[in-house]
Amino acid sequence: MSTWKIIPIMSGEFPSFEKSGFTYLRDSGKKIKAPIPVWLLQNGERNILVDTGIGDLGLVEKYHYPVIKHDLEHSLRSHNVTPSEIDLxxxxxxxxxxxxxxxxxxxxxFLVQKTEIKYAISPMPVHRKAYEIGIKGLKPNWLEVIDRIEVVDGDADIAEGIKVFLHPGHSPGFQSILVNETYLIAGDNIPxxxxxxxxxxxxxxxxxxxxxxxxxxKTFQKIKEIDAVVLPGHDYAIFERPYYD
Ligand SMILES: [Zn+2]
Incomplete structure (x- = not known):
């Protein structure tokens, strides 16, 4: 089996985030700092990125929250990868x-679940801002690459050692990524x-x-059954190691 190196990269940080936004109905009013990571997967031949992080700071701060933006391109280059070398x-x-x-x-x-892209176009009003749709002045950034989006419907093998699972929860078409059969990038389902x-x-x-x-x-139960090390979506703990393999 090919072995992937799984590298957490900080695309930005929330300097003061309402904690109950992550922990439903718990710790309301408490503010925490939280990272906004992406993951670089490398096997010596291919460079795959899981999530692409935060972009235009002006729009982000106008419509969402204060953030600290990190230079994603610079971070990738520090791992000897240029953005144009990311093939997936x-x-x-x-x-x-x-x-x-x-x-x-x-x-x-750009790989995304069918359920997710359908929901992203027409979410419930409470989720419109998160998808940047139906709000004047905002347009989802993914529309710019719609000609390069590949839709997956359910669990699928993506490459040797990389599998995605449809895990609805935080969003209806959320997908977790199992790498090396050992690590599960659980993302925002387990922030x-x-x-x-x-x-x-x-x-x-x-x-x-x-x-x-x-x-x-049901997704929590499925995550347990996968029996892998869970990598959370917005926890500084993931940066305690430079990479996982
Ligand atoms: Zn989210």
Whole structure:
């Protein structure tokens, strides 16, 4: 089996984020700092990116939250990769803080779940801002590369050692990525490590942003069955190691 190196890269940070946004109905009023990561997957031949992070700072701060933006291109170059060498992007989901910067990746295809892209076009009103749709002045960045989007419908093998799972919860078409059969990029379904209860997955805490909670609890159960090391979506703990393999 080919072995992928899984490198967490900071695309930005939320300097003061409402914690209950991550931990549903818990710790309301508490503000925390949180990273906005993307993941570089390398096997010596290919460079794949999971999520593409935050883009235009002006739009982000006008419509969303204060953020600290990091230079994604510079970070990739520090791992000896140029954005044009990324041949595949896998989007966990289409919320704005995970799928911007598309203009950097001129040679990439962009993989997303069918359910997610359908929902991104016509979300419930409460989710419109997260998808940057139906709001004057905003347009989803992924529309710029619609000719290079590849839609996947359900669980699928993407490459040797990389598998995606349709895991509805934080968003209806959310996908987790299993790498090397060992690490599960769980992303925003498990934003902080404290959300996850590995012993008893049904005691896990849903993300404050979600659609159908019944689906979300089924997803917690499926994550447990995959039996991999869970990599959370907005927790600084992932940066305690420079890479995973
Ligand atoms: Zn999200």
């Amino acid at each position: 992007v896998i989007w966990t989901h289409l919320h704005w803080d995970h799928c911007q910067n598309v203009e950097l990746f001129e040679n990439a295809k 902080l490590l404290e959300n996850w209860n590995a012993e008893n997955p049904l005691e896990s805490i849903p993300n404050g942003v979600h659609g159908n909670l019944a689906d979300y609890y």
